[in-house]
Amino acid sequence: MGLLGKLVKFLLGPCLKPTTTGGDSESLGPYGVSAVTVGDSALALDLFNFEITSQVPEGLSQHVVSSKKAQANWYRKLVEAWREAQPPPRTAEEEARLVIQTLNRQQKAVEGLLAFYGLPLPHAVVEVPAKLPTSWPQGVQFEFQTLPVDARAVADGDGLAVYVSTADPTESSRVPNEVQMAAVQRAKARAKKNYTKADELHKKITDAGYRVLNIQNEEILARKCRIRLRGIDAPENEMPYGQEAKQELVRLLEGKCLRVLVYGEDQFERTVADLHCNGIFVQEELLKKGAAWHYAAYDQRPEFARWEKEARRRRVGLWASSNPEKPWEWRKHRRGGRS
Template sequence: MGNALRFLYGKCCKPLTEEDSGSLGPHGVSAATVGVSALAQDLYHFEITSQVPEGLTRHVTSSKKAQANWYRKLSEAWREAKPPPTTAEEAARLVIQTLSRHKKADVEGLLAFYGLPLPHTLIPVSTAEPTTLPAGVKFEMQTLPVDARAIPDGDTITVYVSAAEPRESACVPGDVQMAAVRRSKARAERNYEQADALHQKIINAGYRVINLPNNEEVLARKYRIRLRGIDAPESSMPYGKEAQNELIKIVQGKCLRVLVYGDDRYGRCVADLYCNGIFVQEVMLKKGCAWHYSAYDQRSELAKWEKEARAKRVGLWAASNPEEPWEWRKDRREGR
């Protein structure tokens, strides 16, 4: 059985509260959780019983046998997804991609059954990563899963890279390695005060011991990343919170591919980010969550994506005259 399905079902499909009971979806869960959690519930149920949901026939035209074929394919795709979908948009993209050879009406009926976004409402994004390092890239790194608390706004993120990675392993200071060993021993002896003090020493050196979902502890190096080529509203600006939330939605819990081009004046790595093959800056621009930062990046595709969002008046472009974040920062520095 799919552990990912079982985990998500247990996490998302919680008993209804009295407040939820007035807004049930077709699966007896609240309207807020009817999408991803209900699909996970039904895929988990299908793996046990080989039965598809009874109500689905009212939304699609194909036979029960065809529906069972869909659920078999979706179960396999869900298990293979690393990590599995956690947002309605991710779940919709998985369904659309997995069932791309099936009738459009059936795919849309299945999406509608779960309250997931229909194909025409999803912003098309590229899904091809560079196979060779682009010109100007100084180095590449793969991060550990991203914590939502490490995303202060729509263009900045703190990530951690395992110290066991080849590029990192030779650079870990000896005192950090020793502190990590001593901390592990202190925790084994339940000397948590000493373990916390040693962890603080590790943190002060730019590292951290990360607890992974499988309860494994990993020594990791901290990097602050500035997304190359875009400038999102500051958190206290109009649409700043929405931009931050969109970036969280894209990368939370995911391992990222980071292509670093250099450092900025604040010591952050200026980088392109890829998440499950998707170029993060592309999503942020197409959803109207950021400006193309043309003063520092002349890539024509970034300008094109911003222009598309402006034309559709999505995101921050729904406002008649949104203030550029670089002008906002300049005014604050000059005390205006």
């Protein structure tokens, strides 16, 4: 018996045997157990069986459309996540959270598995705030991961829109019920080839700040988030070097998933954040390339001043000009009616 099997046997004991409970039949998973009783043990048993046989449970395909190979890959990830969990899940909510966190970019897999085991749906799982990592800069409130960035969503050299999967643990509990319902109804409408109805429902979703994205042939419900990079100010698009600064940001981010460290919101309700991409600190890269100024009025980090000074010395990017106009002064002049 493997490590996971011993752990399951020790923790769950007699609960491993599927049990029929009373109550509303709609709340029961395929094993006849509810999320509030021993529904979580059914997943533990299946993970134990998968570790031994490499076989996914019969009946799962009624809840998901992915291939057996894809299903097996999910269970491998879940087995590993269960092993690493300290302590291992003991409640339905903890099991649901493990599934969401392990398969956080595969919305249909998450929803199918939760339905199969009768576990709480993502919006019903309340996340426990994590302890702030010591590696976060001072002032960071939380972080999240984005879906791949669309180049068309980059507005200028220091701002863009990103999408965050609602299966992400930081998002799952915040999705409005009406958005969840619209997404489910849209999927049903598309399955019936009622595309007019599906488009109407998608408009309802987008009006609420969400969108259904197709990523690697999988539809993902995601929230739109507008981001303003903290501590830098790039030339506006209409300014000299404005388009070059924008393209530099596109080059860095297009098609990539981002790690977003959030400080708060600005007066335009944009998320003010640090961005990290494939191990690169985006603001550092932009400052060193001369694609932005250090915005010292709002961020006094000494390394930002140092990176700008380095670009000035090398006369790269906007610093190739002998006297580039500061973006904040340009905006002030525009507001005052000056060209």
